[in-house]
Amino acid sequence: MKISNLERGQSLFELVVAIAISALMVVAMVSLATNSIKNSNFAKNKALASTYAQQATEWLRGQRDSDIGAFIVNVTDNTVSKRCLNNLVWTIAACASGSTITNTPFQRDVIFNITYDVINGVNKEILNADITVSWTDSGGLHKVVSATSFSDWRQR
Numbered sequence: 579m580k581i582s583n584l585e586r587g588q589s590l591f592e593l594v595v596a597i598a599i600s601a602l603m604v605v606a607m608v609s610l611a612t613n614s615i616k617n618s619n620f621a622k623n624k625a626l627a628s629t630y631a632q633q634a635t636e637w638l639r640g641q642r643d644s645d646i647g648a649f650i651v652n653v654t655d656n657t658v659s660k661r662c663l664n665n666l667v668w669t670i671a672a673c674a675s676g677s678t679i680t681n682t683p684f685q686r687d688v689i690f691n692i693t694y695d696v697i698n699g700v701n702k703e704i705l706n707a708d709i710t711v712s713w714t715d716s717g718g719l720h721k722v723v724s725a726t727s728f729s730d731w732r733q734r
Contacts, residue, residue: 620720623683623715624720626684628711637663642728652670653690653707658670664685682713683713685713689707692706710724
């Protein structure tokens, strides 16, 4: 019995097409997994940055409540507009390049500005704080900003 050319098996062209389709599927799956891991890391870092911003807000609130006079002096010092809060201590300086919260990639700073508002006929000083937590990863620079206002709660 003689076997014709049509029944011998797969041609080289069919084999190349099958390998190409398999390679495309593998590349797509690896790309999907890579993007999934990248998005997961970004979401984790954003949640941590939000926690660090909230932590700074609570620390500032505690500073205000413990000694409003010292708080106002620290906030109204105009020698620098941005203050480093990496270690949650009063520093009257911007964060140094490359300085971060201990054992993290995050840098935390605050910018204060003062506004005045008349409430019930009383001129009330409002201290606005914009807390920024930033980090850099393969996607570039990312920031989480938390804004809050402080006033002397003893004034009614």
